[in-house]
Amino acid sequence: MDSLSEAVIAGAPAEELARLGPPAGFVAAHLRAEDAEMFTGVADKDVRKSLRVGEVAMPELAPDEVLVAVMASAVNYNTVWSAMFEPIPTFQFLKRFARSGGWATRHDLPYQVVGSDGAGVVVRVGSGVRRWRIGDHVVVSPAYVDDQEPATHNDGMLGAEQLAWGFETNFGGLAHYSVVRASQLIPKPAQLTWEEAACNTLCAGTAYRMLVGEHGARMKQGDVVLVWGAAGGLGTYAVQFVRNGGGIAVGVVGSDAKAEAVRKLGCHVVVDRREIGLDDTVADDPDRVLEVGKRLGRIIRRETGEDPHIVFEHVGRATFGVSLFVVRRGGAVVTCGSSTGYRHEFDNRYLWMKLKRVIGSHVANLQEQWEVNRLIGQGRIASALTELYPLAEVGEAARTVQTNGHTGKVGVLCLAPSPGLGVTDPDLRARLGIAGTAPLAPATWPNV
Known part of the structure; x- marks a missing residue:
């Protein structure tokens, strides 16, 4: 391990971190462009076969960027898409980004460091960074925005050049080091461990924008909100926002264990998808969709x-037709993804004749992320971490998400040598009643 990493792990002061130079290379979970066709004609696109863990070169910092020593990260479904090379290899995103010129050209490499969540320590700042210092403990928003676009100044997510860090860019969070823009940084909640903090930004921010923020469904007290995949990464945060906002959460899950987990989070009604006959083939038959x-x-x-009143959609093809049918007259379906397929079929009569709305939503802007972080810092929103893997086993972690074998979020330890580190306000942690691990997690971490 390089000397800078050792100093970060030891909790060295900012002055010492500043004296130590970053290493020439670092360990990262990455994909190789040469593997982009490896799953052609293969039914089971097992991401354990495409995700590699090994050394990559340290990139140069742009003036508006910081180098973060990543203590922990998490797996999101976009990492699964990247590792499956679907719907297109994400190397195409890197090439398109590089064509914008300047510092973006660094991203077009024969490998991509993936990962869109992270918590760690700032160890270098670019010459144009003003609000952040070496030694700051941070979490990273995955929204990678262009502040030179006019639309960005209305809403960071409206800019045409807005990208998902670690998915449409290189140098993501599943690594010992990551390069991020200063406009992605948020202070790490002091009462959380590295792994608890690392799991929140992508899913919690996305759920907040969909349900609470002014750009989403604008949930109000008493609203009945149907949450598909309520036990997953997005769903567990959605249930908490509905509960906190005075809504009535109706969660759909796929097992008894997941049903129990979402009840603990405060889900008012839990429906097992087997009870309603939902599987991945329903969308192929309009009559079954109605049934x-x-x-x-x-x-x-x-x-x-x-x-x-609201349907929280991210499953996609398998559920979208049902969502449009079941939401009330004048209600809204808010969608941020399509994990079961992007091409949706639905009976449009139920949309136009009953004045329903479909709202597209993507990640969250920086203000929304800071608002979510405030709620997490107050203990009003809990980390959804349930499983934890070392970086060396990131393929297994991603496979768990790929096969929907998880509840909540699957975390990954990067530079952090063990779970439970990173808490800088233990008194606040005790006052909030946070146990030794995240609320949904087992008493011990079997994977690390």
Whole structure:
């Protein structure tokens, strides 16, 4: 291990970190461009075969960037997409970004360091960075925005050049070091461990924008909110926002264990997808879509007395037709992804004749991320971390997400040598009643 990494792990002061030069290379989870066709014609695109862990070169910092020593990160579904090379290899994103010129050309490499979550220590700052210093403990927003675009100054997510860090850019968070723009940085909540803090920004920020922020569904007190995949990374945060905002959360899950987990989070109604006959083939048959929608609607009305005001969508093809059918007249389906397929089919009569709305949402702007971080810092939103792997086993971690074998978020230790480190305000942690590990996690970490 290089001397800078050792100093970070030891908690060295900023002055010492500043004296130590970054290494020429570092360990990272990455994909190789030469592997982009490896899954052609293969039914099971097992991401353990494409994700590599090894040394890559240290990039030069742009003036508006910082170098973060990553203590912990997390797996999101975009890492699974990258590792499957679907819907297109993300190397195409890197080439397109590089064509914008300047510092962007560094990103077009024969490898891509992936990962869109991270918590760590700032160890270098570019010449144009003003608000951050070496030694700061930070978490990273995945929204990589261009501050020279006019639309960015209205909403960071509206800029045409907005990218997802570690998915549409290089130098992501599943590594010992990551390069991020200063406009991605947020102070790490002092009561959380590195792994707890690392799991929040992408999913919690996305769920906040979808449900609470002014650009999403604008949930209000008493709203019935249907949350697909309520036990997953996005779903566990969505359930918490609905609960905190005075809404009524109706969660759909796939097992008894996941049902119990979301009940602990405060989900008011839990529906097992097997109970309504939902599987990945329903979307292929319009009659089955209506059957599933009617079954689900009856359950929701029985338990809450009314149809949902909002449907929290990210599953995509397998559920979208049902979502459009089941949401109430004048209600909204807010969507941020399509993990089961991007091409959706639905009966448009239920959309136009009942004045329903579809709202597209993507990640969160920096202000929204700071608002979420404030709630996490107050203990009002809990980390959804449930599993933890070392960086060397990132393929197994991603495979767990790929096969939907997880609840909440799957974390990855990067430079942090063990779980439980990084808490700088233990008194606040005690006052908030946070246990030794995240609320949804087991008592011990079996994977590290």
